[in-house]
Amino acid sequence: MSNQSITILIVDDETMIFESIADILEDEGYQVLTAENAEQAREQYRAHSPDLVLLDIWMPDTDGISLLREWQESGNPNTMTIMMSGHGNIETAVEATKLGAYDFLEKPLSTGKMLLTINRALQTQELKSQNAALKSKIAPDIELIGNSRVMQELRERATQLAEQSVPLTLTGSAGTGKRQLAHYIHQHSPRHEQPFIVANIAAMDNETILTNLAGDSKRAGIIAQANGGTLYIDEASLLPTDAQKLLSQIIEHEAYQHGDGKGERHIDTRLIFASRLPLNLLKERLSAELFDHLSIATLTIADLNSHSEDIPDLLDYFVNHFADVEEMPYRHFSLAAQNLLRQHHWQGNVREVRNLVQRLLLASEQPDIGLEEAREALAPLEAPSEDNTWSQIIPKDLSLREAREMFEHQYLLEQFRHCDGNVAQLAGRVGMDRTNLYRKLRSLGIDPTQKSL
Template identity: 45%
Template sequence: MAAHILVVDDEPDIHSLIKEILEDEGYLVSVAANGITARQIRSEQRPDLILLDIWMPDIDGISLLKEWREGGLLIDSPVIMISGHGTVETAVEATRLGAYDFIEKPVSISKLLITIGRALEMATLQRENYGLRRNVQLVTEPLGHSRLMTELREQVKRINQHNTSVLISGESGTGRSLFAHYIHQNSQNQTGPFVQVRVAGMSAESQALELFGRQGSNTLALLEQAEGGTLFIKDIAEMDDAIQARLLSSLENQSFLRNGGAEPIAINVRVIAATAYELDEALKTGRLREDLYYYLNVVSLHIPPLHEHCEDVPELLEFYTNIFVNQENIPYRHFTVAAQNRLRNYSWPGNVRELKTVVQRLLIFGDKNMIELDEIEQLLKFGTEQMNNSSIYDLPLRKAREQFETAYLKHQLQDLGGNVSKVASRIGLERTHLYRKLRALKIDPKKQKRL
């Protein structure tokens, strides 16, 4: 597909000439004679590259460049500055603000074409790297050599023979996000971005803004950010019904409308969705629309709870031990055979996420080289007593959830010294939503630092 270039210059003779030359080279070209038009085209048409003049009647190119840089838009559309009145200081300032290059007028056509080619190549690499950095995972492949995990990896290979939508089900903590990454990393669009959104806890308005963006905003919609790659929607059954319908329409038409927009934006995105609900229950209760379910469920992947492949527990224990030792500089501790066997036979209601937390606590609070059976028993008993003493099972669902969330978030804040940003990153919740949740539960992060 031909690259789309936006030429921003207030001199008609110049932008017309450049447009003609670039079209002869096979590019798609739009022109803007001022900053207002440039902003509009940048927002609506998402050009692959921008040629930006410094001097314009309404706003100077440096200010516009700075605006796009602060909005994180230079990854998506690199900028080449052009000017007939530039100075060394101006060129330095432009490159400092993120411009790919600075070309003086009169423009050398050969230099311009070479620079454009290199900038487009650089932008492709940047988008690929951005997609990889956006969701860095400690685990790049699901761990375990049990029959179940081996079969799941084989199933992913079969799934990736086709670039279809995937619906992942499984209990919380089983590794649905990890498998979504694994599917993407081994798919036909693995070089594209992997963009993740967790809709649980978000209002319908926030869900719409995240997925579809807003007309005139400098922030790209998630559907745009995932262009050529994968959009992973966690907790799909927590999505508002109207947003589900709008998402389905966008996926079927391979285009969407921004909030407040009138022009459809073409997309090429693979969707992987996940839910912790039983699919039959989600459909029966109306949490998941049937039409969206049938679209997403071209192929399905069910991640089993950890107690169903408990033979993988020793490998997981060793893996997470090494992770914490290497990344958090915690002294290494070794699990005895008796300790490993006890954990193999534990029910793991929190699945792999709980195992990871158990390993972390054992490494932090232990003072011996060996992790013995009695230490395991004490830790598991403490966790069970906490749950039993709360009488959580006798409460209405809303109250039980509120009590659990309060205890859970206090623990996370204590574990991370009251740092809300770190907690948000660990539990997979956006910082603004976490602050809102803490206020609703009347939790003061400053009072939760570990004693």
């Protein structure tokens, strides 16, 4: 790496000192930024993500140690920091090192020592980057388990979409593996060496979603972390209006308004959205602008019950995963146990299979899992509590309206199947006028003319 490609930020409230250091570093070919106080330093840091910071400890507004702690908690992990002080002591140097500073220089600075320390810090950062890249290359590939026709088609479509950069929307029931699929697409994309960042919208307070995404005066934000890579938006139906506008802005202009209110930031990231709601219900939750973008490329993950022939492959995969990664005892499912599990109704989809395997591996160190042990493990699942049943059918983090529409969709779809697609029979079965029933079916995305559902 040449010095011309390296950016160094100097933070010091003494103008003569930072100007002198800047002249030296510019003579060495570095790109130099300067800041006289913490606020300027934050702005330069957010805007330019410098490779290295020379940070004075004693400043009038915010001291360097506090600024270093702030950056380590929410800043760019690839930036090296060297502390400077004319009033240094062992305790301060130790504290700075514990917080992640590379080294500590005493003023007045020795030019030779400063340049040597900078060179070593940059070499260390280069080694860290190389090690991270090596680890990412030798890390196990994300897999989509199963050889059924359903899974083969899913893999083929996912691989095709991985080559694109347009926004992608994944839909599917809880536990089907939407995040796994998104990560698989990222890993097979041209961005695979860049970060895969998850924004779990359901886990955020509604009032903080925009700040979590865009950042503020103290945080870079989730979007900034995904620069160059992939940003996975988990449960897009819960996005508030302001966050939807922000994401639309990114899709249309590859830029967004940072939360500190100081202008637009360029961003290069691929957005993958996910929702448990089908597209027709998701459309009602999102602005027309954002939904138009989300509907360009879509992929739906089928429930596990529609490809139960993949159960043996999933059992084998999770047994090996827990044995290799978490050092649990290896156990083998007998053929009778596998057949039993193939016939089970998996309300929780792949996630439920994973949890069952983990529970059985912990239950015994016997090498084989037989029919009776598998049946006993399923017993609590066959007669779940009322609360657990409803939480599997309708996730608890949905709004009342979302939950009602999801229930209506599942209820009418199941009843329609019982009536073999006969709308007249369905109307009598559910007690609705046929005209209103047609309207309701279409609003829920169920085609009343489709005889095979």
